[in-house]
């Protein structure tokens with residue numbers, strides 16, 4: 001999806017002009033994929049732009065860095081403030097926000113210990129990640145021929161840049177095959193997640209989502225929709241899922257910061273009822289929550305001004 005430039009990007013403590021936010025071609029992370037990043041959204045609310053669960057995203061960024069053994073040079077609080085500054089500088093009412101920490105220029109080779117860590121935060125307007133029809137018509141999915149890496153290969157619980165080689169291979173394979181998105185199985189054959197979203201599958205009226213142990217990222221949207229869904233009266237369980245569970249599901253949805261709540265209409269050409277009534281209700285409530293229209297979830301909004 002194309003990027004629309006905004007005014008400023010935060011780089012190592014200062015706001016620089018969009019066009020000046022450049023790095024050297026010998027930047028370490030560009031070569032070896034040892035970077036950590038986040039995807040965050042700011043929404044327009046009655047009290048101005050608010051970043052959804054910003055602190056939790058920055059905590060996860062810190063955890064991803066910890067898993068890689070990368071020393072994060074900024075605290076969670078500093079990164080929270082920097083994000084607010086970037087969104088404020090953009091003047092946008094709503095935005096997608098991309099924080100990234102990476103090993104910089106100056107060292108080459110696989111030893112990261114002497115490398116400097118650089119941090120940048122950018123934001124720009126980003127629409128519906130899986131298309132405007134993702135909720136009304138739903139999206140088609142395919143179980144990928146690529147296996148999600150296991151915990152001892154590439155840690156899927158960390159949001160590292162290198163992990164997305166696996167996701168991109170699966171995404172492009174799915175698109176070329178005429179599908180919208182890929183579902184990833186782990187080395188044991190259990191469902192983990194999608195290329196950039198967690199997955200929820202309804203069986204016997206209960207939504208099931210795979211655990212972190214199955215190779216899923218600890219999704220912040222995943223946690224939000226479980227809280228919202230339970231408050232709406234639906235039942236949720238974190239449990240292992242097989243591909244057969246997908247084929248006979250009553251409803252399936254995917255969720256993530258970028259994708260929000262997106263309904264699935266088929267898995268491997270087997271239709272899934274779509275959009276299901278539970279998915280529609282949860283998606284609608286999620287849309288209200290992030291826009292500050294439901295007071296009980298006010299704590300999740302971190303206002304820019």
Ligand code: PPE
Nearest residue numbers: 039195196197198217219220221256257258
């Ligand atoms: N799993 C993966 C693999 C993933 O990339 C994401 C977010 C999630 C689950 C959901 O996590 P959360 O956003 O905390 O609910 N994917 C981000 C990046 C997408 C991209 O194309 O880049 C996102 O949604 O911002």
